[in-house]
Amino acid sequence: MQPIRIEEIPNEIKDYLNGIHSIWFPPQGSTSDVGIIENNQGSYVLKRAKGEWFCSWLKKEVLVLNCLAEETTLPVPKIKIFVEQKQKMQSWALMEFIAGETLRTVLNKENNREKRREIIYKFGHILSQIHATPCPSKLNAQSILARSDADSWRFYH
Numbered sequence: 001m002q003p004i005r006i007e008e009i010p011n012e013i014k015d016y017l018n019g020i021h022s023i024w025f026p027p028q029g030s031t032s033d034v035g036i037i038e039n040n041q042g043s044y045v046l047k048r049a050k051g052e053w054f055c056s057w058l059k060k061e062v063l064v065l066n067c068l069a070e071e072t073t074l075p076v077p078k079i080k081i082f083v084e085q086k087q088k089m090q091s092w093a094l095m096e097f098i099a100g101e102t103l104r105t106v107l108n109k110e111n112n113r114e115k116r117r118e119i120i121y122k123f124g125h126i127l128s129q130i131h132a133t134p135c136p137s138k139l140n141a142q143s144i145l146a147r148s149d150a151d152s153w154r155f156y157h
Contacts, residue, residue, distance in 0.1 A: 003033035004048055010083045013046070013094050032058055036097060043097035045077065048090060055084070055091040062093050064139060071136035074129075 003025055006014075014020070023035045023046070032049040049058035059082070068076045077095040084091050103123055110116050 004035045004046065008048075009046070010085065010092055012083050013081055013092060016081050016094065017041075017044070037094075043099070044080065045093075045095045045097050047093045047095075049092075050090050052089060055089065058091045058093055059084070065095070067136040067138045071138070072133050074133055 002023075004023065006020055006023065009020075017037065017039050018041075019039050020037055021040070022038045025033075025035050028034045031054050032047045035046045037044045037046050047058060047061075049055045062079050062082045065076050065079055068074050069078050075098065077098050080094045080096065082091070082093050103119070106119055107116055110119060
């Protein structure tokens with residue numbers, strides 16, 4: 001069974017997309033359903049969270065991505081629409097799709113030792129750019145990321 005059926009998608013999102021050619025589901029975690037939607041304009045990521053806890057996480061993810069897109073030069077997906085369905089205890093986020101492969105996939109495909117080193121070096125360079133980027137003031141002032149005793153991550157306001 002598919003995690004998201006087209007008829008479940010909120011009308012606000014379907015109206016924005018103006019048609020859906022296909023939707024496929026990459027392997028992912030268990031905090032939300034994730035689909036990749038393709039239409040005439042391109043590809044998008046659609047995330048749906050269910051339940052109060054996971055809906056609050058998705059809302060915070062949208063806040064963080066919006067802040068990073070506005071206040072940094074990091075290449076993060078831009079949020080197109082965020083819809084809360086409080087009566088259904090569901091939240092939806094439609095964002096741009098940024099194509100790519102995991103580092104593990106790229107390294108597994110490459111047999112040349114020098115090229116593998118170059119890939120790892122480039123990854124390290126990108127990671128250093130991320131770490132060198134100052135935290136946006138909106139995020140610094142609004143949230144502190146703390147770890148609970150149960151090893152789950154929470155945002156505190």
